[in-house]
Amino acid sequence: MLTIKNPKTFDWANMSLHDCCEGNAMDSHFTLRLFNLLEGKIEEEMPSVIPLLENVLSPANEIFSDMEYNGLDVAPDKLDDVGRELRIDTVNQMDDLYVFSEVETGDNLSSMNDLREVLYTREGGFELYPPDKTAKGIPSVSAPTLKIILEDVSEELSNR
């Protein structure tokens, strides 16, 4: 039987038809066995879920698989246009951040290390205290951490 160790590196496009059929057959087989096993339990403990399963979830599955199979058409020419607009936005937003005196010209705001300096460690930077750290114990500059700081700053401002 085919065993896939890493689905991200496996060559799905060139998978043999035999492996594909076997995999799908086993998937269906075990799903059905699991369904038979759980059906009685659901009927006993949560009978209200049965109409939902029969009238909504099962028929919806077929629609979803059609949507997945057919996909959506993409306009390749628009990809370039919209991409260009987005790039311009990004450059403008980046420029606006370099106006702050706490940011130096040599800082790379996409670099986590530089951002840590600007926000936490550099004298003359924003001199904040990191509310959270990464798994490695380094002060975090992730979006959720930045949102915590932003919330605290906004709260402090609204209290003044």
Added chain:
Amino acid sequence: MNKWRHREEGKKICKAVIAEKDTKALRKTKNFIGGLLELRKSEKLYKTYIQGTKKAIAYNGSNKAYSDFRLDGTTTGRLSCAAYNAQQSMGVSFHTLPRNEKSNIRSLFIAPKGHAFITVDYAAMELRVLAHIAKEGNMQFAFQSGKDLHTYTAQLLFDKKDITKHERQIAKSVSFLIVYGGGAFNLAETMGISMKRADKIIKNYESVYPGIFKFMEFINTFIKDNGYAYTIFGRRRHLPDVYSRNFSVSNRALRQGLNFTIQSSASDILLCSLIGIRNRFRELGLDARIVATVHDSIELVSPYNEVEKVCEIVYNEMVNYPYIREKFNIQFDVPLAIDVEVGKSFGEGTPLQFVDGVPHNVEEVVSLCLP
């Protein structure tokens, strides 16, 4: 820099450091971090949708993007959608496609040749569901009489007839905040108003829509007694955290239960509509097909000559919900409403008007789709 042992300790010190700063420095910090978050958002959009889609069409060898729709992708019962990650990305997640961005990313996805792209969005779906299940008479009246709910709410909240855009926005924010467990602080923060004013608005809201608060009380008691929440379609979400001794954990479980009751019902209404529409297409042998669902909307592509019939079917299935009536015997106390747009692509449609369930300006909107 001092080291901290616990996350909460870090947050506490962070707050103390912020409190020491003067107002000017705090404003500067707020603007910088706000700008940084916006920048990250734009970078993510570029990476996900521009680079991601380019990668997808290169991998697929055609101008197509595929997505993985998941019926069981969320605990709230809502649908989720993700990009396939097989070797290289085959597509993108349509569920995170932004709506009102300066760069219209949705317009990247188009109808095939000879087809129109139809987007049908349920209007104020979750609030309609709330008005129905909470049996909130005032809110039901607003929907039944075809009023704009947020303007009507603002008129009652501020006790005056002429409402400014800002006041309408406050009414809209407070409606969603109450439903999703927000309070005066969130309202003050979102709308840039004082805490005192936010507090007063929320108290007024309680007197305007008392049914919603009674319903919330009922749901909370039910979850505490039974350990789960349920919806009008019989879906259940178990919330064992409600029994936690930690107040914030048990409180979160109650909020999740309330959200689930509303969001999951709205999601199941959409699923029923999908099934009803697909069944009708099959019965009539139409070539139109459903291509995606994004939150409360359904996306379809239809040959030009079928647009009128398709829109009629869509209107009937979504607004009159025969499938829900037949299978679940549910009759909503408020009317359901939809907004339909027809165009060449997703996000670039022209609104379609309906008179008594019949599309009114089909020829005009279809002519705009022609090459």
